[in-house]
Amino acid sequence: MLTLSVLKQFSRLSIASSSTIGINPKNIFTAAALQFRITDQLWAEPMKKKKKMDPAIIKAREDRRRKKLEKQIRRLEKNARQLKPIDEVEVPLHLMDQMGKRKRTPVQLSAEEVEARALLQKEWARYKREEHIANVAQIDRIMAAQRRALDMLYEESEDLYNEAIVPDLQFIPYTISGPVATPPIKNYDSPDGEYVDVSKKWDN
Numbered sequence: 605m606l607t608l609s610v611l612k613q614f615s616r617l618s619i620a621s622s623s624t625i626g627i628n629p630k631n632i633f634t635a636a637a638l639q640f641r642i643t644d645q646l647w648a649e650p651m652k653k654k655k656k657m658d659p660a661i662i663k664a665r666e667d668r669r670r671k672k673l674e675k676q677i678r679r680l681e682k683n684a685r686q687l688k689p690i691d692e693v694e695v696p697l698h699l700m701d702q703m704g705k706r707k708r709t710p711v712q713l714s715a716e717e718v719e720a721r722a723l724l725q726k727e728w729a730r731y732k733r734e735e736h737i738a739n740v741a742q743i744d745r746i747m748a749a750q751r752r753a754l755d756m757l758y759e760e761s762e763d764l765y766n767e768a769i770v771p772d773l774q775f776i777p778y779t780i781s782g783p784v785a786t787p788p789i790k791n792y793d794s795p796d797g798e799y800v801d802v803s804k805k806w807d808n
Contacts, residue, residue: 699706713721758765 754765754768757768
C-alpha cells in the first residue's frame with residue numbers, strides 16, 4: 605500500500621514532467637521574460653472580393669459564346685466536302701495547250717514483230733532463271749567449302765578458329781555500282797538533298 609505522501613509526490617512529478625514536455629523549445633529563453641510577443645508572419649495576399657454581376661449580363665455573354673461556336677461549326681460543316689486543291693497534281697495550262705504536239709500516235713506492230721518480242725521475252729526469262737540457279741549453286745559451294753575449312757581449323761587450334769569467326773567490321777561500309785535503268789547524264793549536278801517546302805498550308 606502506497607502512502608498518501610508518496611502518491612502526492614508522484615502526482616507532482618508527473619505533472620511537472622508533462623508540462624515540461626508540452627513546452628515549445630522555441631519559446632524557452634534564458635533571459636528575463638518580456639511578457640509579450642508578435643505573431644508569425646504569414647505573407648498571404650488578402651482574398652479578392654468577388655464582384656457581384658448582373659445575371660442578365662452573364663447570360664448574354666454565354667449566349668454570345670454559344671452563337672460564336674455554332675457559327676464556326678456550321679462553317680466547318682459547310683466546307684467539309686470541299687477537297688483541298690493540290691497544285692502539284694494539276695497540269696499547267698501551257699502543257700494542256702501542247703497536248704496535241706506531245707501526244708504520240710500508237711505504233712501498229714506486225715504479227716512477226718509481236719511474235720519476235722514474245723520469243724525474246726521468253727528467252728530472257730529463261731536466261732535469268734539459269735543465272736539465278738547458277739548463283740545459288742555457287743553460293744552453296746562457297747559456304748560448304750568455308751564450313752569444311754572452319755572444321756579443319758577447329759581441329760588444329762580452337763584459338764585460331766575463334767579468331768576466324770570474328771566478323772570483319774571493315775566490310776560494313778560496302779558500296780557497289782552496277783548497270784542502271786538509264787545511262788548517266790553528262791555534267792549533271794545532282795542535288796544535295798536540301799529542298800524548300802513551298803506547299804500551301806490550309807487551316808480550318
